[in-house]
Amino acid sequence: xxxxxxxxxxxxxxxxxxxxxxVRLGCRSGAITGPTAGMAPGYVQxxxxxxxxxxxxxxxxxxxxxxxxxxxxxxxxxxSFKVPTLGEDLDIRTDFPGYLVWKxxxxxxxxxxxxxxxxxxxxxxxxxxSHSFEEALLQEGLPLRHIDQGTKVPMFRTSVRCTPVGRFSxxxxxxxxxxxxxxxxxxxxxxxxxxxxxxxxMHVGLxxxxxxxxxxxxxxxxxxEVRDDELPVFWACGVTPQSVLMDSKPDFAxxxxxxxxxxxxxxxxxxxxL
Amino acid sequence: xxxxxxxxxxxxxxxxxxxxxxVRLGCRSGAITGPTAGMAPGYVQxxxxxxxxxxxxxxxxxxxxxxxxxxxxxxxxxxSFKVPTLGEDLDIRTDFPGYLVWKxxxxxxxxxxxxxxxxxxxxxxxxxxSHSFEEALLQEGLPLRHIDQGTKVPMFRTSVRCTPVGRFSxxxxxxxxxxxxxxxxxxxxxxxxxxxxxxxxMHVGLxxxxxxxxxxxxxxxxxxEVRDDELPVFWACGVTPQSVLMDSKPDFAxxxxxxxxxxxxxxxxxxxxL
Numbered sequence: 001x002x003x004x005x006x007x008x009x010x011x012x013x014x015x016x017x018x019x020x021x022x023v024r025l026g027c028r029s030g031a032i033t034g035p036t037a038g039m040a041p042g043y044v045q046x047x048x049x050x051x052x053x054x055x056x057x058x059x060x061x062x063x064x065x066x067x068x069x070x071x072x073x074x075x076x077x078x079x080s081f082k083v084p085t086l087g088e089d090l091d092i093r094t095d096f097p098g099y100l101v102w103k104x105x106x107x108x109x110x111x112x113x114x115x116x117x118x119x120x121x122x123x124x125x126x127x128x129x130s131h132s133f134e135e136a137l138l139q140e141g142l143p144l145r146h147i148d149q150g151t152k153v154p155m156f157r158t159s160v161r162c163t164p165v166g167r168f169s170x171x172x173x174x175x176x177x178x179x180x181x182x183x184x185x186x187x188x189x190x191x192x193x194x195x196x197x198x199x200x201x202m203h204v205g206l207x208x209x210x211x212x213x214x215x216x217x218x219x220x221x222x223x224x225e226v227r228d229d230e231l232p233v234f235w236a237c238g239v240t241p242q243s244v245l246m247d248s249k250p251d252f253a254x255x256x257x258x259x260x261x262x263x264x265x266x267x268x269x270x271x272x273x274l
Numbered sequence: 275x276x277x278x279x280x281x282x283x284x285x286x287x288x289x290x291x292x293x294x295x296x297v298r299l300g301c302r303s304g305a306i307t308g309p310t311a312g313m314a315p316g317y318v319q320x321x322x323x324x325x326x327x328x329x330x331x332x333x334x335x336x337x338x339x340x341x342x343x344x345x346x347x348x349x350x351x352x353x354s355f356k357v358p359t360l361g362e363d364l365d366i367r368t369d370f371p372g373y374l375v376w377k378x379x380x381x382x383x384x385x386x387x388x389x390x391x392x393x394x395x396x397x398x399x400x401x402x403x404s405h406s407f408e409e410a411l412l413q414e415g416l417p418l419r420h421i422d423q424g425t426k427v428p429m430f431r432t433s434v435r436c437t438p439v440g441r442f443s444x445x446x447x448x449x450x451x452x453x454x455x456x457x458x459x460x461x462x463x464x465x466x467x468x469x470x471x472x473x474x475x476m477h478v479g480l481x482x483x484x485x486x487x488x489x490x491x492x493x494x495x496x497x498x499e500v501r502d503d504e505l506p507v508f509w510a511c512g513v514t515p516q517s518v519l520m521d522s523k524p525d526f527a528x529x530x531x532x533x534x535x536x537x538x539x540x541x542x543x544x545x546x547x548l
Contacts, residue, residue, distance in 0.1 A: 181477045188462045189474060200463060204455045205479040205505045231479045274548060 020087060023263040024095040032097045033112050035259035037131065044197070044268055045261035046073055046086070046126035047238040048096060049245065050114075050254035053078045056123035058166035062244070063125065065163040069172050069240035071128040071196045073266070079120040086264035092124040098257030105249030114254050122254075128197035129238045129261055130175055132268040136190050142183050145224040152259060153177065154218030155237050159211025160202065162244060170247035174202055174234040176215060178226040184233050191235065193272045203234040210234065220258070294361060297537040298369040306371045307386050309533035311405065318471070318542055319535035320347055320360070320400035321512040322370060323519065324388075324528035327352045330397035332440035336518070337399065339437040343446050343514035345402040345470045347540070353394040360538035366398040372531030379523030388528050396528075402471035403512045403535055404449055406542040410464050416457050419498040426533060427451065428492030429511050433485025434476065436518060444521035448476055448508040450489060452500040458507050465509065467546045477508040484508065494532070 017023045017032070017039045026032035036045055051059050056078070063070035074083040081092040093115045101109035101117050109117070130153065134144060146153045153175045160172040179187055184204055192200040203210050215232050216223045220239060226232050242255050256262070291297045291306070291313045300306035310319055325333050330352070337344035348357040355366040367389045375383035375391050383391070404427065408418060420427045427449045434446040453461055458478055466474040477484050489506050490497045494513060500506050516529050530536070 181479050181483065185462055185474055185476075185478060188459055189466050192463050192466075200459055202456070202459075204459060206455055206503065209455065209503055229480065229483055 020263045020265050021089060024087065024090060027097050027112070028091065028094040030112060034097055036097060036261045036263055037259065040263045041135070042267055042269070044073065044264045044266040044271060045129050045131045046264055047129050047241065048092070048099070048254065048256040048262060049125045049127060049241045050092070050122050051125070051250060052119070052252055053121045053123055055167070055250050059125065059168060062162070062165040062168035063127070063241070065165050066172075066240070067195070068198055068202060068236035069162065069238065071198060072125055073128045073196055074126040074264070076124040078123050081118060081124065083124065083126055086126060086262070086266060088265070090262075090264070092262075093118050096256045096260050096262050098260035100255050100257055102245060102250070102253040102255065104251055105246055110257065117254060126262055126264070127238050127241060128271070130198055130235060131261070132197040132271055133191045133194045133235075135268050136194065136272070137187055140186065140190055142179065142187055142190075144177055146177070146222065149224065151222035151224070153221050154215070154223055155220040155239055156212045156234070157219045157243060158234070162240065167250070168244050168248050170240075170244040172202070173220070173237040173239040173243050174210070175221070175237040176218070176224075176232050176234050178224060178230040179233050180230055184231050187233060193274050195273060196271050198236045198238070201233050201235050205231045207232055207234070294537045294539045295363055298361065298364060301371050301386070302365065302368040304386060308371055310371060310535045310537055311533065314537045315409065316541055316543070318347065318538045318540040318545060319403050319405045320538055321403050321515065322366070322373070322528065322530040322536060323399045323401060323515045324366070324396050325399070325524060326393070326526055327395045327397055329441070329524050333399065333442060336436070336439040336442035337401070337515070339439050340446075340514070341469070342473055342476060342510035343436065343512065345472060346399055347402045347470055348400040348538070350398040352397050355392060355398065357398065357400055360400060360536070360540060362539070364536075364538070366536075367392050370530045370534050370536050372534035374529050374531055376519060376524070376527040376529065378525055379520050384531065391528065399515075400536055400538070401512050401515060402545070404472055404509060405535065406471040406545055407465045407468045407509075409542050410468065410546070411461055414460065414464055416453065416461055416464075418451055420451070420496065423498065425496035425498070427495050428489070428497055429494040429513055430486045430508070431493045431517060432508070436514065441524070442518050442522050444514070444518040446476070447494070447511040447513040447517050448484070449495070449511040450492070450498075450506050450508050452498060452504040453507050454504055458505050461507060467548050469547060470545050472510045472512070475507050475509050479505045481506050481508070
């Protein structure tokens with residue numbers, strides 16, 4: 001690619017949303033208002049949690065204590081809506097396709113632009129998401145049923161408690177993917193390489209031990225069948241911070257709308273530790 | 275430790291069999307005639323397969339095609355009973371506590387010294403064993419029930435077929451260790467680092483899929499309970515070469531007696547790839 005660029009050749013994009021910047025600009029202009037799955041393949045997508053500075057340090061400590069559900073991949077300076085480490089031309093207020101604005105634990109706005117809600121004391125946290133490790137799993141040939149059937153991954157509020165820090169506490173949300181035992185072992189190996197996007201699974205095989213009575217009844221997303229020759233494999237999920245925000249009822253917060261992520265300039269492969 | 279040695283201090287050994295050489299000399303003199311588990315902690319122990327040169331190349335190709343059950347960690351030159359890469363002072367004929375001598379697939383001798391059976395055309399294969407990865411699991415605090423109850427790990431002739439090569443073929447033997455799901459995930463991560471001693475598990479959780487109808491009825495070793503909050507985790511087992519030898523009925527072969535390994539000068543930590 002580098003030499004092609006030097007030689008002045010031109011590689012047309014397969015769609016309008018192959019590069020992270022094109023997706024961010026699409027969100028900013030209002031052209032993209034829905035899920036980012038499949039956009040800008042190869043690039044890291046992130047969840048959002050925005051909190052007043054007064055709460056932000058405590059939330060950072062909470063994330064630090066719970067790195068599997070809440071892996072922070074970037075954060076802003078107080079009051080800033082930039083996260084330069086994730087993209088030079090990046091505006092937290094406009095570059096997600098959708099946002100939820102929370103007051104005292106309740107959604108007060110569902111919007112595509114939070115500029116009007118921005119305050120000088122806000123801190124933005126961008127949190128790693130499973131899209132990155134799913135790409136790695138797919139590249140290794142592992143089938144992911146929710147993708148095959150075009151639905152959102154099933155997610156469960158488990159009985160596993162996050163490590164509480166200050167005002168933040170709550171149950172861990174986990175996403176579930178059914179895999180054959182051999183593929184489950186391979187998936188554990190692959191996702192272990194991606195600690196900043198939830199890493200290795202939290203659980204495999206005995207869902208009742210983590211408070212999941214029925215794998216066909218997720219709390220979020222759509223159900224997927226677990227066949228007789230498969231094990232349900234559970235990963236810590238980036239919906240956990242939202243769940244914790246709900247439980248902790250901060251007076252003000254902004255999150256991304258489900259499925260509507262920030263597309264960053266970071267490549268998924270950069271997150272692999274091995 | 276290095277500086278302590280330089281300063282001339284003296285560290286007495288905890289028992290007579292703390293070093294690999296002391297174990298090998300104990301076997302050679304006839305002082306040790308039983309299992310080597312727990313001897314010379316930290317050092318690699320190996321299984322044995324000895325074959326006439328006429329068969330040896332085929333067996334090496336078989337091992338190469340089946341690296342998980344048959345990881346070759348050292349082999350001799352034809353006719354030689356030395357494997358210098360595993361220990362300078364090492365004699366394949368005497369340094370195991372016990373041997374089985376096979377003729378046409380049947381045991382013709384169960385002995386502590388195979389010098390009288392040695393021939394100029396024999397090739398010795400030393401094959402990695404699970405002791406090495408079990409040490410790593412124990413050091414990470416994972417409980418291993420067969421060790422807690424002082425019995426031999428349960429092993430199963432599964433329905434999984436080895437990749438056949440020439441005259442060698444047969445079912446894969448796997449050892450089973452019950453672990454909680456979280457510990458199973460951790461064990462997969464840890465043993466992945468040790469590809470030359472069976473590596474990551476072959477199977478987890480659904481034993482009927484690999485032809486194991488009853489986990490309490492192993493083909494070799496002693497049964498261990500799998501509790502309600504545990505999954506049976508199966509690793510490829512170094513007994514597989516013996517099982518294959520039995521199936522393939524070579525006219526002559528020597529193996530170690532079960533549990534009676536060669537203690538090499540290699541450290542377990544040398545086998546870790548990460």
